[in-house]
Amino acid sequence: MTAPFAPAPETPVSHQLRHLEHGDGAALHALVRDGGGLDLNSPYAYVLGERFWADTSVVAVGPSGPEGFILGVTPPPDPTTLFVWQVGVAPEARGRGLGLTMLRWLVDTVGPRHLEATVTPSNTASRRLFAALARELGTDLAVSRWVEPDELGDVDHEPEDLHRIGPIAGPTG
Structure with missing residues (x-):
């Protein structure tokens, strides 16, 4: 679900945070492909993200281009919830609190009442990330x-646990 998480350093690295834009999909796919640790989806999935979930997603642009992203979607049955599908941070940007910074930015800009994400039991970094946000x-x-391995058609896949944060009062400012 996410790259390794560590507390923010005393001197934070500056990133431009913005919603996804047309043309971001290929860069996000490359970040996941080259960064390791995340399920690599098809390039088309990241283009879908830039086209349909731009307003509920974020990209962190650093000196070398995109260094992090979160793909989020508002589930149709619950428009007050932001579901985080994937959090990615480039290896060179890890350990600086970028994942938490992007999550706070999304909460502030999207304004969900709840934030949800699924995480495997062994993904300690993601568990810590969502606990820190709460x-x-x-x-x-x-x-x-939330889902058992057989539901995914892959008995080698771990189950996925739903992490639900909220209710969220307002901007983290």
């Missing part, structure tokens, strides 16, 4: 089983 927001984090 602490910063001063709200609850509930974790429940």
Whole structure:
């Protein structure tokens, strides 16, 4: 779900945070392909993200181009929830709190009442990331089983647990 998470350094690295734009899909696919640690989706999936989920997603642009992103979507049955599908941080940008910075930015710009993501039990970095966001927001984090490996058609895949943060009061400012 996400690249390794570490606390922010004393001197944060500056990134331009913005919603996805036309043309970002290929760069996001390359970031996942070259960065390791994430499920690599087809290039088309990242183009879908830039076209249909731009307003609920973020890209962090650094000196060398995109160094992080979050693909988020508002599920049709619950427009007050932001579902985080994938968090990616380039290896050279890891350990600087970029994942948490992007999540806070999305919460502030999208304004969801709840934020959800699925995480495998062994993905300690993502578990810490979402727990840190809940602490910063001063709200609850509930974790429940969301999908079993057989539902994914892959008995070698771990189950996915739903992490639900909220209710979220307002901008983290």
